[in-house]
Amino acid sequence: MVAIVDIGITRFGKRKENIFELAKESTQNLLKYNIDFVIISNSYSGEFNEISGISSLLTTYLNIDNIPSLRVDNTSGSGGSALLIAKSLLEAKEANVVLVLGIEKMSDKKTKEVTKIISSLLPHDERIASLPSLASLSALEYMKKFNAPRESIAQVAVKNHYNGSLNPYAHIQKRVTLEEVLNSPIISEPLRLYEYTPISDGAAAVVMVRNEDALSYTSKPVYIKGIGTSNYTAYISEKEDFITLPAVVHASKKAFRKAKVDKIDFAELHDMATILEIIQSEDIGLFKKGEGWKAVMEGITSLQGEIPINPSGGLNSKGHPIGASGIAQAVEAFLQIRGEAGERQVKNARVGLSLSMAGYGNSATVIIYGDEP
Amino acid sequence: MVAIVDIGITRFGKRKENIFELAKESTQNLLKYNIDFVIISNSYSGEFNEISGISSLLTTYLNIDNIPSLRVDNTSGSGGSALLIAKSLLEAKEANVVLVLGIEKMSDKKTKEVTKIISSLLPHDERIASLPSLASLSALEYMKKFNAPRESIAQVAVKNHYNGSLNPYAHIQKRVTLEEVLNSPIISEPLRLYEYTPISDGAAAVVMVRNEDALSYTSKPVYIKGIGTSNYTAYISEKEDFITLPAVVHASKKAFRKAKVDKIDFAELHDMATILEIIQSEDIGLFKKGEGWKAVMEGITSLQGEIPINPSGGLNSKGHPIGASGIAQAVEAFLQIRGEAGERQVKNARVGLSLSMAGYGNSATVIIYGDEP
Numbered sequence A, B: 001m002v003a004i005v006d007i008g009i010t011r012f013g014k015r016k017e018n019i020f021e022l023a024k025e026s027t028q029n030l031l032k033y034n035i036d037f038v039i040i041s042n043s044y045s046g047e048f049n050e051i052s053g054i055s056s057l058l059t060t061y062l063n064i065d066n067i068p069s070l071r072v073d074n075t076s077g078s079g080g081s082a083l084l085i086a087k088s089l090l091e092a093k094e095a096n097v098v099l100v101l102g103i104e105k106m107s108d109k110k111t112k113e114v115t116k117i118i119s120s121l122l123p124h125d126e127r128i129a130s131l132p133s134l135a136s137l138s139a140l141e142y143m144k145k146f147n148a149p150r151e152s153i154a155q156v157a158v159k160n161h162y163n164g165s166l167n168p169y170a171h172i173q174k175r176v177t178l179e180e181v182l183n184s185p186i187i188s189e190p191l192r193l194y195e196y197t198p199i200s201d202g203a204a205a206v207v208m209v210r211n212e213d214a215l216s217y218t219s220k221p222v223y224i225k226g227i228g229t230s231n232y233t234a235y236i237s238e239k240e241d242f243i244t245l246p247a248v249v250h251a252s253k254k255a256f257r258k259a260k261v262d263k264i265d266f267a268e269l270h271d272m273a274t275i276l277e278i279i280q281s282e283d284i285g286l287f288k289k290g291e292g293w294k295a296v297m298e299g300i301t302s303l304q305g306e307i308p309i310n311p312s313g314g315l316n317s318k319g320h321p322i323g324a325s326g327i328a329q330a331v332e333a334f335l336q337i338r339g340e341a342g343e344r345q346v347k348n349a350r351v352g353l354s355l356s357m358a359g360y361g362n363s364a365t366v367i368i369y370g371d372e373p
Ligand SMILES: [Ca+2]
Pocket: A060, A063, A064, A065, B233, B238
């Protein structure tokens, strides 16, 4: 197995720096290591930035141009996929020290163009839909089936904006009230602006080694205890319902089985929209199906609750630079488990989970991290 | 270590089928296996086809939508990188049966647009150059430094078109004479049209398992004996010369060391332009620097020679659908080593080598295949 021994991250948000400068900012304290492989987690450098071959352009820019590199893409789930690949390269002894750099520079394009480009992950004959509109279908179906009050969904945004306000790397570092969330502009009925992730630029990086080498890098490695990954049909018309994400269910089962744990202390989920956090909290087995909304209302998933979800602020407040998000989750797990998360520190954070998801559950990667191998 | 147990490939060329149909054609005999991971080797689906999230769209289209998938990109070297990742996933036991599908649909765009998109792999301030023009610099420097006759370079195209004429999957199945090559239209002085790879659509696929499982799939697995990969600066202005590709030198040294062989029976090189085959044949150690041209003239690298290079026709005649090329090389190695290469069969082909290269030597992956582990 493998461990994370150091991390780097930029503040997420609308950044004036270009993709190369963001890469440098996130890796400046990491290039001292004897890195022998670089994985770039990035989806849209071609579409957003007119750059291809980004893996060798980035290693060249960072002056580590003799180190092998490649790009891993799985749209919003790229980060989880890239961490799985890094783990595999290390365990196969194709590499000894891997730098995984997640990065996306989205604000080079206007919002309308970004939305159109991201819709290109939908099957061609279903591109009339969009990810935000699918989330609204989930919210409607979930509320109806489980008698969940509208407020319980909006409360996710209140919680995650609160957490984000404590995270110096978050895009939106501003608390919002339930009233403000429910009065923010409608995006797709019933969901409102503050319930969706903003469009962000940013980069996040981790350095990974095999367990047996970890203690020579740091006295507090964060171990990857297990990874599970699964896919599900990309066709909206083939999905049975909008209140479960089968890829998430299967990926998390695999991850828990591999990690040999049954309890986690916190989770970073893929809350592209508020309702997704609730659905995913059930799909990974924290709550029974239909009861995730109660956990939010009761504060169980708050920073001081029994099982804090998205202590970083999540995609909702931290932002979602596509290729960077899954790596930023690993960064958060690293900081939390080492007790270095500052004001947003989760108490007794020894085992954490991240969920990196592509499309509307087309693909999911669940990773379980711990302070022990 | 790992082995290839089956393959599929489409004919390369200007195909009327879309990217999904090409994927189906190349994998139709492979989906019967108990595949548990799919790696898509593809670089430009966003730019060429307005498709993102191609890995889950393809698994959905192929009706294997529960199987985890992701995309590996390293521009022209994507195939080599994808094979390295497949090997690592298998050895790390993250997967047991991996389908690697290399694919690119280039002809949706006009040639001028394709050239512009591919130039996006050059550093921004060096995009006045293009890969074809860099090859011409190599040719000029090589001829001058080693007193190589112009004909020796053109002879690579004669040889590779001959080989391609024997390959039912090749884009250009037409022999050319030395005179025809030297009289074909100038692309970048001194190199001519027939010396460059055409723009092609196509797909190629391999199924890989760990060595210990290989014989339960086929009585003639083709084993991957070693992979070496290396990068080199993407900056043209930082390259010392144009007659050596340091990433190729280092990657091949690593591959030979890992494979524990010192002799190969054939090689599939990355002949995006004729001169590159000569330079690479030296860089991988088959000939001394400056003597590769003689080997071509003497027929040593011909199909009936001592060390046939590009028996498939190479990129020059087989074509170069970017993400598919490296996988097509593995397909050729599989067919040659099993003695199933038909009219282009190399005699006593027991150990083969492929070189998958990104940019103008920004990254290189060398793979050595054999009939024994
Ligand atoms: Ca440099």
